[in-house]
Amino acid sequence: MDFDPVILARLQFAFTVSFHIIFPSFTIGLAAWIATLEGVWLWTGNARYHHLAHFWTKIFAVSFGMGVVSGIVLSYQFGTNWSHYAHVVGNVVAPLIGYEVLTAFFLEATVLGIMLFGWNRVPPWLHFLACLFVAIGTSLSAFWILSANSWMQFPTGHEVRNGIAVPVDWLKVIFNPTFPLRLAHMLCAAYITTALVVLAVGARYWVAGRFVSQAETMIRMALGLLLILVPLQAFIGDSHGRKTLEYQPVKLAAIEGHWDEANGPADLVLFAWPDADKEKSLWQIGIPHLGSLIVTHKWDGTYPGLKQFPKDDWPPLWGPFFGFRIMVGMLCIMLLAVVIGGAKWVSGRLFTNDLYLQGLRYVWPLGFIAVLAGWYTTEIGRQPWIATGLLRTDDAASPVTADVVLTSLVLFVLVYGVVFSFGVRYIVRLIGRGPDLPARGAEAQEAVPSRPLSAAFPADRP
Numbered sequence: 001m002d003f004d005p006v007i008l009a010r011l012q013f014a015f016t017v018s019f020h021i022i023f024p025s026f027t028i029g030l031a032a033w034i035a036t037l038e039g040v041w042l043w044t045g046n047a048r049y050h051h052l053a054h055f056w057t058k059i060f061a062v063s064f065g066m067g068v069v070s071g072i073v074l075s076y077q078f079g080t081n082w083s084h085y086a087h088v089v090g091n092v093v094a095p096l097i098g099y100e101v102l103t104a105f106f107l108e109a110t111v112l113g114i115m116l117f118g119w120n121r122v123p124p125w126l127h128f129l130a131c132l133f134v135a136i137g138t139s140l141s142a143f144w145i146l147s148a149n150s151w152m153q154f155p156t157g158h159e160v161r162n163g164i165a166v167p168v169d170w171l172k173v174i175f176n177p178t179f180p181l182r183l184a185h186m187l188c189a190a191y192i193t194t195a196l197v198v199l200a201v202g203a204r205y206w207v208a209g210r211f212v213s214q215a216e217t218m219i220r221m222a223l224g225l226l227l228i229l230v231p232l233q234a235f236i237g238d239s240h241g242r243k244t245l246e247y248q249p250v251k252l253a254a255i256e257g258h259w260d261e262a263n264g265p266a267d268l269v270l271f272a273w274p275d276a277d278k279e280k281s282l283w284q285i286g287i288p289h290l291g292s293l294i295v296t297h298k299w300d301g302t303y304p305g306l307k308q309f310p311k312d313d314w315p316p317l318w319g320p321f322f323g324f325r326i327m328v329g330m331l332c333i334m335l336l337a338v339v340i341g342g343a344k345w346v347s348g349r350l351f352t353n354d355l356y357l358q359g360l361r362y363v364w365p366l367g368f369i370a371v372l373a374g375w376y377t378t379e380i381g382r383q384p385w386i387a388t389g390l391l392r393t394d395d396a397a398s399p400v401t402a403d404v405v406l407t408s409l410v411l412f413v414l415v416y417g418v419v420f421s422f423g424v425r426y427i428v429r430l431i432g433r434g435p436d437l438p439a440r441g442a443e444a445q446e447a448v449p450s451r452p453l454s455a456a457f458p459a460d461r462p
Contacts, residue, residue, distance in 0.1 A: 015409065020067065022371070028142055028187065030060050031135040031137075042124055057131075082396050085386055091167060110133075118130060151179075153378070155388060157170065157174075185374075196222070276314060
């Protein structure tokens with residue numbers, strides 16, 4: 001078969017980044033959750049919070065390890081599969097990734113050992129600070145990665161000299177116009193993802209009648225956070241959409257399935273099959289004017305459609321169109337769940353009927369699905385540019401043959417399938433065991449693990 005090496009290289013990066021982003025989207029929020037539990041424990045003296053912090057730190061250890069391992073692979077692909085990309089934009093992107101190492105990774109590496117192994121060995125205030133610094137480090141990592149990615153969405157602060165992008169204003173590079181809202185959107189998504197996992201685990205324990213007091217604490221804290229963040233995420237998403245209209249209008253047109261500004265106010269397309277060849281949407285179900293109202297905040301507002309741009313600049317339509325609707329669908333389910341939960345909480349019926357809590361056991365994947373769908377929307381929507389207006393994806397690839405890329409892609413699928421299935425199974429076992437009371441005194445000294453990932457289980461357990 002005749003394979004396209006560029007398509008295979010894109011599939012390889014998409015596969016590896018899809019695996020990777022699952023873990024940061026969880027550990028960013030999880031680190032903040034653990035630091036919050038530690039802080040509340042120090043403030044109130046209630047051992048329940050200390051108990052929960054110890055339990056979730058085990059899960060963090062496994063998730064963080066898998067996130068680091070899967071992230072390292074991504075940077076190597078810049079040299080193996082995307083060497084011309086590294087040549088053209090490396091002067092801008094490489095320092096941003098380097099800043100992530102110098103700030104986030106160095107900070108995390110300095111205090112991560114205290115967080116994982118410092119239980120009962122360092123003063124509680126020092127352990128809390130370690131947890132806090134790890135939480136800050138994970139957010140700093142998101143800061144630099146989102147800055148680099150946002151620059152690729154809309155490059156600023158650079159000059160092109162002999163075909164090479166050279167930074168001339170680092171503040172404009174780092175704080176490019178699409179960056180602030182994209183960072184807020186991602187951080188909020190990470191906290192929501194973690195809160196949904198905590199909520200589902202708490203509901204699972206409560207329904208099973210296990211660790212009931214800890215379960216109620218998890219449910220209340222997670223639901224309280226979600227009542228704030230889910231509506232906030234809807235607001236951030238709306239603002240981000242308006243920025244996309246301003247700086248990446250062709251991406252927004254693909255997201256909305258909007259073809260021609262001359263047709264007047266746009267429908268809110270609930271479902272359709274966008275057909276680039278026929279330049280129309282098949283089987284469309286939409287609500288008149290509502291698309292324009294959401295995008296422009298005007299009932300009769302108009303905005304450019306796909307036909308207002310050269311067809312060579314159109315992204316693949318299925319990715320941003322369906323990815324966006326999956327993401328919004330997950331948000332709607334979250335909103336429904338937290339509104340019902342908030343109403344039951346206010347009326348004092350949150351823990352009086354387990355039907356709602358039985359349903360909450362299954363909300364844990366919503367955040368992960370939304371994050372993946374959102375990333376597919378924004379990354380596929382940037383095509384055919386790898387750096388908008390600066391370098392096309394087809395021109396960014398390395399001069400390698402399709403069989404080489406295909407071989408490495410198959411190996412990635414096999415290795416990731418084995419390694420990460422064991423990692424996920426490990427996390428499932430941890431959750432199945434539930435919270436354990438931390439060891440004390442001499443027992444704590446004996447239980448200190450000798451390997452990083454062994455922090456996930458006490459020394460006396462298999």
